Amino acid sequence: MKVSGVRYLVQQGVDNVWKNRMMAFASFCVLLVSLLLVGISVLAYYNVNSIIGGIEEKNEVIVYFNDNTDDETLKEIGSKLRAMPNISEVVFYSKEEAYESLKASMAEYEVLFDSLGDDNPLVDAYRIKVNNIDEIQSTIAEIRKLDNIYSIRAPYDFVNILVQLRTILTWVMGAIILAMVIVSMVIISNTTKASVYARREEIQIMKYVGATDAFIRFPFFIEGMITGFFAGCMALVITWLVYDSVVNILQNQVALLNIIGMGSIIRFADIYIPVTVAYVVGGALVGAIGSAISTRRYINV
Amino acid sequence: MVELKDVSVTYASGVDALNHVSLKINDGDFAFVVGSSGAGKSTMIKLLLKEIDATEGVVIVNGYNLRKLRRRKIPELRRTIGIVFQDFRLIPSMTVYENIAFVLRVIDAPYKYIRKRVPYVISLVGLQAKANSFPHELSGGEMQRVAIARALVNDPKLIIADEPTGNIDPELSYEIVELLKGINACGTTILMVTHEHDLVRHFGGRIINITQGEIVFDEILGGADEG
Numbered sequence: 001m002k003v004s005g006v007r008y009l010v011q012q013g014v015d016n017v018w019k020n021r022m023m024a025f026a027s028f029c030v031l032l033v034s035l036l037l038v039g040i041s042v043l044a045y046y047n048v049n050s051i052i053g054g055i056e057e058k059n060e061v062i063v064y065f066n067d068n069t070d071d072e073t074l075k076e077i078g079s080k081l082r083a084m085p086n087i088s089e090v091v092f093y094s095k096e097e098a099y100e101s102l103k104a105s106m107a108e109y110e111v112l113f114d115s116l117g118d119d120n121p122l123v124d125a126y127r128i129k130v131n132n133i134d135e136i137q138s139t140i141a142e143i144r145k146l147d148n149i150y151s152i153r154a155p156y157d158f159v160n161i162l163v164q165l166r167t168i169l170t171w172v173m174g175a176i177i178l179a180m181v182i183v184s185m186v187i188i189s190n191t192t193k194a195s196v197y198a199r200r201e202e203i204q205i206m207k208y209v210g211a212t213d214a215f216i217r218f219p220f221f222i223e224g225m226i227t228g229f230f231a232g233c234m235a236l237v238i239t240w241l242v243y244d245s246v247v248n249i250l251q252n253q254v255a256l257l258n259i260i261g262m263g264s265i266i267r268f269a270d271i272y273i274p275v276t277v278a279y280v281v282g283g284a285l286v287g288a289i290g291s292a293i294s295t296r297r298y299i300n301v
Numbered sequence: 302m303v304e305l306k307d308v309s310v311t312y313a314s315g316v317d318a319l320n321h322v323s324l325k326i327n328d329g330d331f332a333f334v335v336g337s338s339g340a341g342k343s344t345m346i347k348l349l350l351k352e353i354d355a356t357e358g359v360v361i362v363n364g365y366n367l368r369k370l371r372r373r374k375i376p377e378l379r380r381t382i383g384i385v386f387q388d389f390r391l392i393p394s395m396t397v398y399e400n401i402a403f404v405l406r407v408i409d410a411p412y413k414y415i416r417k418r419v420p421y422v423i424s425l426v427g428l429q430a431k432a433n434s435f436p437h438e439l440s441g442g443e444m445q446r447v448a449i450a451r452a453l454v455n456d457p458k459l460i461i462a463d464e465p466t467g468n469i470d471p472e473l474s475y476e477i478v479e480l481l482k483g484i485n486a487c488g489t490t491i492l493m494v495t496h497e498h499d500l501v502r503h504f505g506g507r508i509i510n511i512t513q514g515e516i517v518f519d520e521i522l523g524g525a526d527e528g
Contacts (some may be wrong), residue, residue, distance in 0.1 A: 005409045124459055202392050208350065209455070210380035211407040212373075 228287020
């Protein structure tokens with residue numbers, strides 16, 4: 001096809017948006033709502049995941065050693081721990097440090113500590129942070145195989161709750177997003193079908209005068225793409241405004257931030273590029289493909 | 302050229318629309334196809350446009366054997382045929398000029414050619430003053446003239462006119478047939494389907510009568526206007 005032909009078809013697509021503005025507006029609204037629902041669900045999911053990640057960070061596993069373990073062995077064990085794949089941080093916590101810390105936290109029982117004299121009843125330990133909290137069980141099992149270990153303290157219950165929460169959240173959010181994508185596609189396809197149906201005579205005439213299927217579909221494709229593009233832009237603006245308002249409200253909730261951590265809420269400024277691309281490209285693609293699929297039914301004349 | 306060799310069409314419902322029909326219309330001919338409704342006239346048009354396929358027999362249109370014609374080649378066939386409908390089928394959102402130019406755009410004709418050819422065809426049907434009017438601003442006769450111009454603009458070998466006078470005033474019907482006769486005089490084959498016997502009697506020429514899916518009459522008669 002010649003360049004002038006492509007230009008004509010693109011122009012037709014642009015003109016059709018205005019000529020069929022009621023239908024275009026209906027498609028625009030459906031696309032906008034669908035994009036918003038899917039977009040906000042995805043953003044909510046990422047934030048909740050980030051908050052869970054923030055809580056995870058605060059948890060540590062403490063490995064206590066037998067009282068008679070010498071410094072050499074402790075160092076050796078320390079490097080073994082660092083070499084383990086799921087361990088991100090290993091900090092030595094000597095029994096002297098632990099004793100000082102305990103004394104500081106129980107200052108009112110000073111008499112009790114005096115009675116112990118120089119005798120330190122505590123043991124040396126390593127404070128460990130893991131990369132993936134889901135695998136904490138197997139990591140601890142591996143640590144247990146090392147020598148001289150007195151005991152291990154791990155936040156099993158808390159970890160289990162977090163892991164379960166994230167699994168449930170992944171499934172629920174996944175199901176919501178999938179359902180919304182399917183529902184959106186069905187509604188968009190029907191709206192476009194109505195738009196194509198309204199112009200079935202035009203399509204028939206085109207077929208009778210020898211138009212190819214591609215020639216007929218192309219303007220609908222462009223029309224859908226333009227509608228989708230604008231719906232994507234509008235969804236982006238709305239999401240930005242709503243998201244920033246919600247983040248502003250949350251930033252004033254000091255008690256909440258203490259639990260979830262300040263950095264756990266993703267700022268819009270950090271994600272605006274992928275969100276913009278997803279909305280605009282996603283909107284244009286869904287609009288274009290929805291239109292192209294719907295023309296198929298009326299094209300067989 | 303149109304050739305039907307022993308063609309039958311049976312619809313899925315079991316209705317025999319055409320029954321062993323054989324027919325040949327040579328290049329440059331003008332033929333009226335007459336018959337009551339349900340006789341098989343519309344089926345024949347659908348067959349020639351490859352909207353449907355023959356159950357039996359061979360259909361050849363402008364050198365294309367329709368049985369062997371692949372689906373993606375149908376636009377190529379249709380570009381050699383101009384079609385005029387009873388209900389005009391103009392695109393309401395387009396002006397007269399755009400309705401006609403549209404056909405040339407479909408076949409990707411050069412822009413310069415479109416600008417030259419469309420006004421020429423509009424002048425042939427005598428609608429220069431209405432070039433920028435929309436279909437709803439035209440009378441029935443004018444709309445049919447636009448439809449004829451649209452069928453003609455691509456310089457087709459064959460024009461199929463399906464009851465072109467069915468929706469217009471009787472006195473204007475003669476004008477429309479005169480116009481088609483004029484186009485035929487320039488070498489285009491015309492197949493005009495009608496049930497207006499007065500019109501057929503007036504103009505005469507080749508008359509093909511289809512009744513219950515069979516050709517019962519195929520003769521050349523002298524018209525009243527020749528007398």
